Amino acid sequence: MLLLFGFKTVLKALPGKPATCQYCRAFAHHRLEERSTKFTLFFIPVFTTSRSYQITCTNCGHVSSISARQKRALELQR
Numbered sequence: 001m002l003l004l005f006g007f008k009t010v011l012k013a014l015p016g017k018p019a020t021c022q023y024c025r026a027f028a029h030h031r032l033e034e035r036s037t038k039f040t041l042f043f044i045p046v047f048t049t050s051r052s053y054q055i056t057c058t059n060c061g062h063v064s065s066i067s068a069r070q071k072r073a074l075e076l077q078r
Helices: 068-076
Strands: 005-020 027-041 044-057 063-066
Touching: 005 044, 005 068, 027 068, 044 068, 063 068
Parallel strands: none
Antiparallel strands: 005 027, 027 044, 044 063
């Protein structure tokens, strides 16, 4: 019997927003992305094993990890 399983990382772009960068102090647009790792069985995603969020400054490229609570707060500020 052959059983194919593994993990797959999926990047999802979320709506960003303009803000002041903590690193370069410039007011620039920030990209928000969700990185989720999924368990796959026969190349079909079955369930999500982990999820993280990152925000990237488009001016300097500095990447910061944020929590799910901070991500929800950014979405509510729209």
